[in-house]
Amino acid sequence: MGCDNQTFIGKIKNVSGNKISVRLDERVKSMMPIIDGIVYRVGQIGSFIKIPLGYTHVFAIITQIGADAIPESLRLNHEQIEKEMDYGTRWLSAVLIGERVGTKFERGVLQIPSSDDDVHLVTKEDLSMIYGSEDGSKSITIGHISNSESLPAYVDIDKLVSRHCAVLGATGSGKSNAVSVILKEIALGDFKSARILLIDPHGEYNNIFKGYSKVFRVNAKEVGEEELNIPYWALPFNELMKIFPGELNDKKEDYFRQEILKRKISAAKYLEHIPREETITSDSPIPFSINQLWFDLDDFEKQTHEKSRQPESKMTLIKKGNAENLVSNEYPPASSGSGSPFINFQAQGIQGFLDGMRNRLVDQRYSFLFNPGEWTPEASLEGKIKKDLDKLIEGWIGHDKPITILDLSGIPSEMMMSIAGTLIKIVYDCLFWGQNLQVGGRQQPLLFVLEEAHNYLKSGENSVASRTVQAIAKEGRKYGVGLLLATQRASELDETVLSQCGTVVALRMTNNGDKSKVAGAIQQDLDNMISLLPSLRTGEAIISGEAVKIPCRIKFDKIPDAPKSSDPKVSVEWKKEKPSNEGYSKVISLWRSGRLSDNEKETNKEE
Structure with missing residues (x-):
């Protein structure tokens, strides 16, 4: 590791x-010297140089080359500027990054070099010392260093998970492959209690982790997949109301809030552990029958009275309805004049909203939410359920596989943000309240992987997804909860969340807005390295932050079953024979019935 004339450059x-x-020294004739049979390139942005200082070697990363690297003091010296500009291609700018004492590399610099100190190339032996893993038990290998295929690229699993990570890259840059490599290395490593929860909006990862993952999907059809059930009663009040079409003013919204609260208080007596009534709110994850809620509110709006403004004079039913099947009670219609029957003067004027609410409740696309299997409250018993929330969460993260995939591809796009945020909140709240238990995050940490994070973490939006992920980003490490965000649109991510990511994996990107977001997230002195992003190869990335010793340019391994785009292959599909036009009739039938296929189970049939 000694320094000699072969490695001296300036x-x-x-x-x-x-x-x-x-x-650079005038004696350096070649910018590609050969040392011990290995060709080195002098002055590559992102590469290293070293400065020997006695028993210590200080290392720096090159950030600039050429005339622009001339010191400002020389630029101001007009007598010398022309001479230096002629010599301008022989200048380098670098940022001090770490030092070697003995055989150990440490980030940070204790000894600052001085003017006229010698500068040397960094050899393969130096790189091995810099990039080598000191403790293989807490590191995973995700690829190799770009300028040396023989040097594996390691990341520290402790820092990657607890200090959060962002994987950013344009479409086609290898982002999904990078995420797959990281998760696969964790899953196949010596981590028996690993827990990874992958939120997958497009169902791209279902086939990648077979054998060591469990997939939950709406309308599960593939062997090994389980039905994704998300009980509506676990949603916060505001997120639940957003699912229904129509708007409510503050007074009407508060009316709904109070009605839901009354039902949650009433249904709480069926829980195994009954909470104190004063602790229950409309946001509490307590089962209640939403069918019964709709039926009761709808009935109240439609009641007619024999006498004006006398609630006790309610007219007799013409036809009895049914809460379970969402069939309204029918009363004699109110008179159009001033005679009997009279409308219910106490009605809240929410019939339009209730009609839209019913349409959502019978829509088959929302059955995963409003008919969530054994978590569906029974209307006749005021909200009693067969299984409680603990069994739901146990099914998601309590199994023996390291990876859980929640496939949201079957969820309507207009509610993706609410559902994704609710899923994250349910699990995070569970780990928060169980932080002192063995199943809590402190004793069994969990990594949230949010694929296509920009879809439900829009910058500036006050959604349950943004609020929950911000809370995890700020406080999650205290409770053993980590984040790995993956997105192709860094510019659309919430700035608070991105700023909390201790490690940034930046793949190829050309959009200036995305690049500026990455520049703001990495070490300020190294922002010149952002200029390399458009020229990175597919699967190549610049990694900066706490999970790596120093910022480095790496090439990810390529896994054979990497996630493919879910887009149809136009060149293949257009070469097939045209299908029969009889299919259009079937399309209309499916459209009107709110189904994607005839194989979907029929629910909520009206009698």
């Missing part, structure tokens, strides 16, 4: 804080 001419300017 001298430091300026030191400003942790930045240095280096002028």
